[in-house]
Amino acid sequence: MRDFLPADKARRERVLAVIRERYRAHGFDEIETPVMEEYERLHAGLGADNEKLAYNVLKRGLDADAIRAAAEQPSELTDLGLRYDLTVPLARFYATNRGQLPTVFRSIQMAPVWRAERPQKGRYRQFVQCDIDVIGDASARAEAELVVATLDTVDALGLEGGDIRINDRRALDWMLDSFGFRADERPGVLITIDKLDKIGAEGVAAELRERGATASAVDAFEEFLLRPMTMEYHPYGERQVRKALPEGAPDDVVAHLVGIGEAVGAARGLSEDHRSLSLSKGGDIPLVFDPFLVRGMGYYTGTIFELAHPSVDYSLGGGGRYDGMIGRFLGQDVPAVGFSIGFERIVDLVAATEDASARAIVLVHDRDVPIAELVAHKAALVSAGARVRLEQRTKNLKGLLERSAADGYTQFATVAAGDTDLAFKPLG
């Protein structure tokens, strides 16, 4: 867990403000839930491995007997926990407040989550997630709105050139079935497929054989991965998606993927015969169909996404459809799909520039200037729209001015007792 000093905090707040503004423009509405949720809810099996990393809060008023009685069952010591993601709280929020929300509810959540991870570089125990979700829309419109809003937001942050990989869990499951993998092999097979980018088709096949996966299925999979692909950019649409999958892929899954591609193409102003998912980077739209994209969370039921940017080799965010989760809290299934930006990763990539047009003034004063004079100078400048800091002159004036410039101040003036007009000079 980290302290944020002024320069870092200011940058984080600027990035959050851009994300909030862009997501709002796309019709999403920000909500907030308490940082603590009930222990039972956090440990209902929806958080996968993150459940084990939850910080749990000690019950208040436990006496010695209650503590002893909990020795074999430590969960008896706790009734609340800090959230480890924003998805479980959103599902609970929707179940609680559904009557006051629109039929299709588009939420923004920008808030910290906590995980008791082992300390390692680039991992924090408190970190911010920025999620948008569409609840109550089973159609491809929901995915299209998420993708368009996310790409626009990433652009607005100055990170142009990002793209989103997309797949569908149903397509993945169907494909593994069609090769002949058993359902119980699926989790292990998916872990290996997830390495395709790194170890290639031969590497995946070798690892699957080593794992002892069904031999005929591995052969069929390898043959499919190594098949000759004619790169044929027309016709767009359904045929293109089908080309990337084994023959006979389910119509509804293909139609859903095609629908997302068409809508994102339309949003980017492409003509009808160019509206399609790309099959590789650099296509007409930055939404690339990757039939081997795997995302870890067990609750995904359909579309899955991952956000990439050419400047880094790790993902900047991801998401997917989780039509089953809200039913766990509401007792009635409601379709839902979300996209989470990895705020901590994004914030490191965004340029640290302050708004240089703002007037930010340091008043460097002698020790003997009466307080009332100083405070009056400052108040007059603040009223005139400036940001103002008072600094008592030190021997190292140069150092003082350099530090002020680093803190985002753009001008300074020196103040002696009795001064009425101040002369402003540029800083830095």
Add this chain to the structure above:
Amino acid sequence: MRDFLPADKARRERVLAVIRERYRAHGFDEIETPVMEEYERLHAGLGADNEKLAYNVLKRGLDADAIRAAAEQPSELTDLGLRYDLTVPLARFYATNRGQLPTVFRSIQMAPVWRAERPQKGRYRQFVQCDIDVIGDASARAEAELVVATLDTVDALGLEGGDIRINDRRALDWMLDSFGFRADERPGVLITIDKLDKIGAEGVAAELRERGATASAVDAFEEFLLRPMTMEYHPYGERQVRKALPEGAPDDVVAHLVGIGEAVGAARGLSEDHRSLSLSKGGDIPLVFDPFLVRGMGYYTGTIFELAHPSVDYSLGGGGRYDGMIGRFLGQDVPAVGFSIGFERIVDLVAATEDASARAIVLVHDRDVPIAELVAHKAALVSAGARVRLEQRTKNLKGLLERSAADGYTQFATVAAGDTDLAFKPLG
């Protein structure tokens, strides 16, 4: 603990943005600390009664033996806790990061705190505090900057007419000594004095007698409270402050109070002979000297403040000087003074108005409009600077439009399949 729905969350973020912008203009810099602090630090005696209300976090990986061993000492079960205020974390932050901060550090913290209060109306277990603090300045300049920034911010929120009551713990202690109260009586006497506004001078004297406070001291105090006061607005400055205190008040304390009044008067553009603390509401400046103002926290060592507004009969914030606290973490005393706005109280008073000039459009579409057309309409309007929500037409169109207006949307258009030009109509 509460969920915040879109309208409430938007209002809270607007209020936070105003506070952040104003405090920054006054030269304060925002920081952030983790929500969890070490248990030992939260229970070092600086949080007074709030320490008992802290939420404590269960240690990870406790086994049955460790739990049994902690039966008589439950604090062994916990190593972290949620902060109950922003002052203890600030003192820890300053001790940790001092080398990277300016000599006089002016901080902004706007963040939630947690207290396991018994549920009661208007009290929440998670609530936001907005604190500004000046660390490293023992002079009246620090108090003046806090007061000027706070009054400006409250004005910017549309809550003009607020005023700040001010006193000094040293003056209060000296006064009680001078009446003849014993030091060990002081806490109880202060609790009674705190009721002066409600029960009057006679009520206070009666309650003190009931409590068994030193009789001669109560007599002296009552005589002082009931003394005839000639309301004499000139001369300003020191003589006015001394008039409100028993004779012989310590020079340094009086000078500090007078200095604050002069500086705040100067910041408001008053001529030199009008710069002074007011002795009652409606004076030249909204900073009223109240020699009987008591604030609960034990760590205050000097100036204390309380923010009031004519629209409500409870305080909207307060603060004070706590020169001893940072030394507890740093091992070296550093002067510090802070002012905390009661965000939850303020946000209820601030008008709920959205920026009506922003273009916010609802596109009400028939069920059969292709998704690509809808998403393209939306993207074009968002690019042109609007905020856009898609809504499928329902039987109750009027209800749909009313709810959209309530959500801050200002225009709508209906969309049928194949529409190219949309006609926008005002909403609400």
